[in-house]
Amino acid sequence: MSVLIVGSTALDSIKTPTRENPRLLGGSASYAAVAASFFSPVNLVGVVGRDFPKKYLELYRRHGINLEGLQVSDGKTFHWSGEYEVNMNNRRTLSTELGVFERFTPHLPESYRNAEFVLLANIAPSLQLHVLDQIRSPKFVVADTMDLWLNIALPDLLKLLQRLDAFVLNDSEARQLTDEQNVVQALKKIHQLGPKYVIVKKGEHGSIVSGPDGLFVAPAFPLRKVVDPTGAGDCFVGAMLGYLATHKGDIDKKLRKAVVYGSVVASFCCEGFGLARTTRATRTMIDDRYREVEALVKF
Numbered sequence: 001m002s003v004l005i006v007g008s009t010a011l012d013s014i015k016t017p018t019r020e021n022p023r024l025l026g027g028s029a030s031y032a033a034v035a036a037s038f039f040s041p042v043n044l045v046g047v048v049g050r051d052f053p054k055k056y057l058e059l060y061r062r063h064g065i066n067l068e069g070l071q072v073s074d075g076k077t078f079h080w081s082g083e084y085e086v087n088m089n090n091r092r093t094l095s096t097e098l099g100v101f102e103r104f105t106p107h108l109p110e111s112y113r114n115a116e117f118v119l120l121a122n123i124a125p126s127l128q129l130h131v132l133d134q135i136r137s138p139k140f141v142v143a144d145t146m147d148l149w150l151n152i153a154l155p156d157l158l159k160l161l162q163r164l165d166a167f168v169l170n171d172s173e174a175r176q177l178t179d180e181q182n183v184v185q186a187l188k189k190i191h192q193l194g195p196k197y198v199i200v201k202k203g204e205h206g207s208i209v210s211g212p213d214g215l216f217v218a219p220a221f222p223l224r225k226v227v228d229p230t231g232a233g234d235c236f237v238g239a240m241l242g243y244l245a246t247h248k249g250d251i252d253k254k255l256r257k258a259v260v261y262g263s264v265v266a267s268f269c270c271e272g273f274g275l276a277r278t279t280r281a282t283r284t285m286i287d288d289r290y291r292e293v294e295a296l297v298k299f
């Protein structure tokens with residue numbers, strides 16, 4: 001079962017205290033698509049400019065990612081640059097050049113419209129809604145977001161929430177959205193906005209899943225060294241959805257495993273700049289790390 005992923009397809013310039021890496025393959029959809037590809041075929045929706053390097057198109061293809069829904073437009077590819085502080089958690093955006101994203105209207109090829117498992121990765125909620133409108137009868141729709149949309153596009157985001165099965169956000173976004181400091185209270189309030197499942201990411205401290213079966217706390221894989229956490233959240237949700245799409249059964253029964261797989265793929269993401277380490281991972285390496293996490297939390 002393939003997954004449909006829409007989001008940003010970008011060039012990222014990333015600065016850490018030790019290194020600077022310009023024009024890496026980035027964007028929420030790129031990270032999520034590579035992560036999902038370890039579990040299921042991926043249909044990608046996005047837009048790039050004529051400057052988008054061929055080697056990145058080849059990278060998508062090596063991961064079996066279907067590019068029929070990737071538009072190549074006149075203009076420049078979306079370019080984001082960010083800088084990390086020494087703790088590697090705090091990040092500030094240095095610049096965001098929208099380029100071809102400014103006039104992007106996602107148009108789904110006919111072959112994508114029967115998608116059942118859908119990830120609306122981080123882009124403007126109006127675009128996420130536009131994609132959702134083109135899908136005939138989705139079975140499981142999950143969306144991610146960022147603080148920017150809470151600040152400038154809250155009405156669209158609230159509309160979107162009513163149509164989601166699952167919503168993924170980080171803890172500071174959950175607090176901002178609900179005006180609630182306590183994460184358990186925040187989860188309750190987000191359910192009232194629509195989604196049956198709410199997943200709050202807490203970076204190196206893992207994530208909390210809330211659904212009809214109650215709460216589940218998933219750890220993050222304890223890494224000795226974080227090289228670049230950019231895109232870890234996108235890898236998390238991409239791998240989670242890829243796992244859900246290829247395994248039979250009720251979402252409730254498989255969501256916990258899916259979330260742990262999400263944490264594991266996110267951990268590979270943090271070990272290299274951009275997608276460098278993630279693209280060198282294999283399903284066997286992912287499964288080994290999954291078992292390590294299982295052993296870590298068994299008591």
Ligand code: AMP
Binds near residue numbers: 026027080231232233
């Ligand atoms: P994360 O580390 O999970 O916040 O994701 C980082 C990715 O988000 C980078 O690859 C950026 O290209 C992408 N990104 C940054 N700002 C935006 C934005 N305004 N819209 C969509 N994607 C963005």
